[in-house]
Amino acid sequence: xxxxxxxxxxxxxxYVKASVKESDxxxxxxxxxxxxxxxxxxxxxxxxxxxxxxxxxxxxMKKLEVDSFQPNSPISGFGVSKVIDSSHPNYTKGDLVWxxxxxxxxxxxxxxxGLFKIHDTDLPLSYYTGILGMPGMTAYAGFFEVCSAKKGExxxxxxxxxxxxxxxxxxxxxxxxYVVGSAGSKEKVDLLKNKFGFDDAFNYKEEQDxxxxxxxxxxxxxxxxxxxxxxxxxxxxxxxxxxxxxxxxCGMISQxxxxxxxxxxxxxxxxxxxxxxxxxxxxxxxxxxxxxxxxVVPQIKxxxxxxxxxxAEGLESAPNALVGLFSGRNxxxxxxxxxxx
Amino acid sequence: xxxxxxxxxxxxxxYVKASVKESDxxxxxxxxxxxxxxxxxxxxxxxxxxxxxxxxxxxxMKKLEVDSFQPNSPISGFGVSKVIDSSHPNYTKGDLVWxxxxxxxxxxxxxxxGLFKIHDTDLPLSYYTGILGMPGMTAYAGFFEVCSAKKGExxxxxxxxxxxxxxxxxxxxxxxxYVVGSAGSKEKVDLLKNKFGFDDAFNYKEEQDxxxxxxxxxxxxxxxxxxxxxxxxxxxxxxxxxxxxxxxxCGMISQxxxxxxxxxxxxxxxxxxxxxxxxxxxxxxxxxxxxxxxxVVPQIKxxxxxxxxxxAEGLESAPNALVGLFSGRNxxxxxxxxxxx
Numbered sequence: 001x002x003x004x005x006x007x008x009x010x011x012x013x014x015y016v017k018a019s020v021k022e023s024d025x026x027x028x029x030x031x032x033x034x035x036x037x038x039x040x041x042x043x044x045x046x047x048x049x050x051x052x053x054x055x056x057x058x059x060x061m062k063k064l065e066v067d068s069f070q071p072n073s074p075i076s077g078f079g080v081s082k083v084i085d086s087s088h089p090n091y092t093k094g095d096l097v098w099x100x101x102x103x104x105x106x107x108x109x110x111x112x113x114g115l116f117k118i119h120d121t122d123l124p125l126s127y128y129t130g131i132l133g134m135p136g137m138t139a140y141a142g143f144f145e146v147c148s149a150k151k152g153e154x155x156x157x158x159x160x161x162x163x164x165x166x167x168x169x170x171x172x173x174x175x176x177x178y179v180v181g182s183a184g185s186k187e188k189v190d191l192l193k194n195k196f197g198f199d200d201a202f203n204y205k206e207e208q209d210x211x212x213x214x215x216x217x218x219x220x221x222x223x224x225x226x227x228x229x230x231x232x233x234x235x236x237x238x239x240x241x242x243x244x245x246x247x248x249x250c251g252m253i254s255q256x257x258x259x260x261x262x263x264x265x266x267x268x269x270x271x272x273x274x275x276x277x278x279x280x281x282x283x284x285x286x287x288x289x290x291x292x293x294x295x296v297v298p299q300i301k302x303x304x305x306x307x308x309x310x311x312a313e314g315l316e317s318a319p320n321a322l323v324g325l326f327s328g329r330n331x332x333x334x335x336x337x338x339x340x341x
Numbered sequence: 342x343x344x345x346x347x348x349x350x351x352x353x354x355x356y357v358k359a360s361v362k363e364s365d366x367x368x369x370x371x372x373x374x375x376x377x378x379x380x381x382x383x384x385x386x387x388x389x390x391x392x393x394x395x396x397x398x399x400x401x402m403k404k405l406e407v408d409s410f411q412p413n414s415p416i417s418g419f420g421v422s423k424v425i426d427s428s429h430p431n432y433t434k435g436d437l438v439w440x441x442x443x444x445x446x447x448x449x450x451x452x453x454x455g456l457f458k459i460h461d462t463d464l465p466l467s468y469y470t471g472i473l474g475m476p477g478m479t480a481y482a483g484f485f486e487v488c489s490a491k492k493g494e495x496x497x498x499x500x501x502x503x504x505x506x507x508x509x510x511x512x513x514x515x516x517x518x519y520v521v522g523s524a525g526s527k528e529k530v531d532l533l534k535n536k537f538g539f540d541d542a543f544n545y546k547e548e549q550d551x552x553x554x555x556x557x558x559x560x561x562x563x564x565x566x567x568x569x570x571x572x573x574x575x576x577x578x579x580x581x582x583x584x585x586x587x588x589x590x591c592g593m594i595s596q597x598x599x600x601x602x603x604x605x606x607x608x609x610x611x612x613x614x615x616x617x618x619x620x621x622x623x624x625x626x627x628x629x630x631x632x633x634x635x636x637v638v639p640q641i642k643x644x645x646x647x648x649x650x651x652x653a654e655g656l657e658s659a660p661n662a663l664v665g666l667f668s669g670r671n672x673x674x675x676x677x678x679x680x681x682x
Contacts, residue, residue: 230608249611263604267571270590270620277618279611 002035002085009074009104010318016061019257019326024061025075025319032106035085042088043110046081048101049341051315052129053322053334054078054163055253074102080118080128081107082341088112096121098128103318105338116289123300130163130333131296131307134282138250139167140292141285143175146248146278147224151176154218156237159228159253160201161188161308163333168226169198170305177224180217182233184328191331195306210236224248230255231262238269247277257326308332343376343426349656350415350445357402360598360667365402366416366660373447376426383429384451387422389442390682392656393470394663394675395419395504396594415443421459421469422448423682429453437462439469444659446679457630464641471504471674472637472648475623479591480508481633482626484516487589487619488565492517495559497578500569500594501542502529502649504674509567510539511646518565521558523574525669532672536647551577565589571596572603579610588618598667649673 011028036045057077060069069075083095084106091097091112099115101107109115118128130136142164143149155172157165160181169192172179181192182204192201200217207213210233214222221242227234230252237247255261269275299305310330312321318336325334352369377386398418401410410416424436425447432438432453440456442448450456459469471477483505484490496513498506501522510533513520522533523545533542541558548554555563555577562583568575571593578588596602610616640646651671653662659677666675 234608249608251612252609255609261606261609263606264608265602265604267575267590267605268593268596268602270618271592271622272620274620274622274625276620277611279613279615279617281612281615284615 002033004031004033005106007032007104007106008315009102010315011073012061012069012071012075014071015063015068016058018259020058020061020323022319022323027316032108034106036087036108040087040110042112043108044083044088044091044112044115045085045106045108046097046101047084047106048079048081048104048338050080050126050129051103051318051336051338052078052133053325053336055251055256055325057322058256058326074104076100076102078129078134080125096125098133103315105315120297123297126309126311126335127307129335130309131167131300132293135163135333136167136296137285137289137292138282139164139171141282141288142226142248142250142280143168143171145285146280147226147246149175149177149224153177153223154221155179155224155226156214156218156222157181157226158233159183160198161191161332162228164250165226165228166196166308166332169196173197188331191308195308204233211239214240226250227252229253235264235266238266238275241269241273241275243273245273245275247275249277249279253326310334312336314338343374345372345374346447348373348445348447350443351656351659352414353402353410353412353416355412356404356409357399359600361399361402361664363660363664368657373449375447377428377449381428381451383453384449385424385429385432385453385456386426386447386449387438387442388425388447389420389422389445389679391421391467391470392444392659392677392679393419393474394666394677396592396597396666398663399597399667415445417441417443419470419475421466437466439474444656446656461638464638467650467652467676468648470676471650472508472641473634476504476674477508477637478626478630478633479623480505480512482623482629483567483589483591483621484509484512486626487621488567488587490516490518490565494518494564495562496520496565496567497555497559497563498522498567499574500524501539502532502673503569505591506567506569507537507649507673510537514538529672532649536649545574552580555581567591568593570594576605576607579607579616582610582614582616584614586614586616588616590618590620594667651675653677655679
C-alpha cells in the first residue's frame with residue numbers, strides 16, 4: 001500500500017447548457033493511494049504540475065453523444081505531470097510526461113496512449129501545455145499541412161494572441177508571408193505587433209464592421225485564414241478571401257457558448273473563389289511531433305520564436321482561469337500551476 | 342458584305358433581384374451580317390444550334406461586381422454552334438464548336454478562347470451542352486479530382502437527376518461506391534434508381550426532416566457529398582458526414598433565388614469530423630478535357646453510361662426553359678434547340 005494523501009479535484013457540477021460559469025465547477029478534496037492498485041496493468045500514477053486551459057473543454061462540459069465529461073467527476077484536459085508510480089514498461093518513477101490528465105493534484109491514468117514523454121527539460125516545463133504540446137502541434141499542422149502556406153501569401157489569424165494564434169503568426173512570418181492578427185484588447189494587439197512580429201493587428205471589439213476592417217488590412221484579399229473563432233468573423237473573411245484561398249478550421253471559440261450557433265450565409269464564396277475549407281484535429285498529425293520539435297526547439301533557444309503564457313497559481317484558480325478564456329481575459333496561453341515539481 | 346439576316350435574341354430586361362421569372366427576359370429581333378466585319382481579327386461568326394440552361398446563369402442576371410449580364414442586351418451561356426465565318430486561323434466555315442455563345446440565332450464571338458472544337462460527331466451534338474461539355478467536365482473534375490473518391494465509400498448527390506448529378510452518380514457506381522441521390526419528383530427518383538443505377542434515391546420534397554432522411558439512407562454516415570443545392574440540405578449533410586469526409590461544392594441552386602441565403606449553423610462539424618469542403622470551378626480543370634473524353638466517349642458508345650436531356654424546341658422557349666430549372670421542372674439536362682444544323 002502506498003501513502004494515502006489528500007487529492008484536491010475540480011468537479012463538473014452538471015452539464016453546461018450554453019456558456020460556462022465558475023459556479024459550474026466546484027473544488028472537492030478526495031484521497032488517493034500513491035501507488036498503482038494491484039492488477040491495474042499498463043497504468044501510470046502522476047502528480048500534476050501544469051494544467052492547460054483550452055477552449056474545446058467547454059464542448060466536453062455539454063451533454064454530447066460522445067466524449068462529454070461526467071457530472072460529479074473531475075474534468076480532464078492536457079497537462080504536464082510527473083510519474084510517481086508506473087505499471088507500464090515505458091514509464092518509470094520520475095519521468096515527466098504531457099498529455100491528457102485529470103484536473104486534480106494526482107491522477108491514475110489507466111490509458112497512457114495519450115501521453116508523450118518529455119525529454120528536453122531545458123525549456124520551461126509549462127511550455128508542454130503550449131508551444132511544445134498540443135497547441136504548438138496544432139499551429140504547425142494547421143499552418144504547414146492544412147493551409148499549404150507559400151511565401152508571399154497573405155495570412156489572417158483570429159484569436160491571434162492565444163495559445164495557437166501567436167505561433168501561427170510567427171510561422172507565417174518565418175515562411176515569408178504577410179500576416180495580420182485580430183484580438184480583443186489593445187494590450188493583445190500591441191503584443192501581436194511588437195512581440196510576435198505580425199505585420200499588423202487590430203482589436204475586433206473596436207470594429208463595427210468586420211468586412212470593412214478586413215478590406216483595410218487586406219486590400220487584395222486573404223490567401224489563408226487560420227480560423228479560431230467562427231460565426232460573423234468567418235462570414236466576413238469569406239467575403240474577403242482570394243481565389244484559391246484556404247481556410248484551416250481549427251476552432252470556433254465565439255460559438256461554443258451559444259445555444260444556437262450563428263449562421264454563415266455566404267458559403268457561395270467557396271464556389272465563386274474556389275476556396276478549400278478544412279477542419280482538422282491535431283491527433284491526426286502527432287506522427288509529425290518529432291519533426292516539429294526538431295524545428296521549434298532550436299528556434300525557441302535562439303529566441304527566434306517567442307511564447308507568452310498567462311499563469312494562474314494553484315488548482316483553486318483553475319475554474320476561474322478556464323472561464324476567463326471565453327471572455328478573452330487571458331493574455332497568451334492560459335496555464336494553471338498545480339505544483340512546480 | 343455578307344447576307345443580312347434577321348437574328349432573334351433573348352434579352353435581359355433588367356437586373357434580377359431574387360428569383361427569375363419569364364418576364365425578366367424578352368424576345369427581340371435584330372439583324373446581323375453573315376460575315377465577320379472588316380478589321381475584326383481572331384473572331385468567329387456562328388449559327389447557334391443548341392443552348393444550355395445552367396443554374397449559374399441566374400447569378401449573372403443579378404447586379405454583381407463582375408460578370409453580370411447587361412440589361413437590354415442578349416444574355417449568353419454555353420452552347421453548340423456551327424462556324425459560318427472566321428477570321429481566326431484555327432476555325433473555318435463548317436466547324437462545329439461548343440463554348441460560350443449568345444442566346445440568339447447567330448453570334449459574333451470576338452473572344453474565341455472559351456470555345457472547344459467538336460471532333461467526334463457520332464454522338465448527339467446536344468451532348469456537348471451536357472455530358473460532353475461543361476457539366477460533364479464538372480462531374481468528372483468534382484468527383485475524381487476534388488473528392489478523391491475511393492472504392493467502397495458512401496456518396497450522396499443532391500439535384501441528382503440534373504445535368505451534373507446524373508453523371509456523378511454513374512461515376513460513383515463505376516468507382517465501386519455506394520451512391521444515393523435526391524431529386525424533386527417521383528419521376529426523377531425512378532430515373533435515378535432505374536436508369537442511372539443509383540443504389541437508392543429519395544424525393545426531398547416528401548421529407549419533413551432532411552437529417553432523418555439522410556440517416557435512413559446512410560446509417561453509417563456519408564464519406565462524400567457532391568453539393569448542388571446548399572442551404573438546409575447542406576446543414577443536414579454536415580450532421581451526417583463521416584470522419585474525414587469531403588464536400589465538393591459545385592452549386593447551391595436552392596439559394597440563388599433568395600434575397601438572403603440561408604445560414605448554415607453547424608460548420609463546427611468541419612472540426613469535429615475533420616471535413617474538407619472545397620468549392621471548385623470547371624475552368625480550372627479544362628486541361629483534363631481530352632483525358633475525360635477518352636474515358637467517357639467509349640462508355641457512351643458502349644451504353645455503359647447514359648444521359649437524359651430535357652429538350653425545349655426553339656429560341657422562343659428558352660426563357661421558359663431557363664426559369665423551369667429553379668422549380669425543378671426539367672427532367673435531366675435542360676437544352677434548347679435553336680436549329681438542328
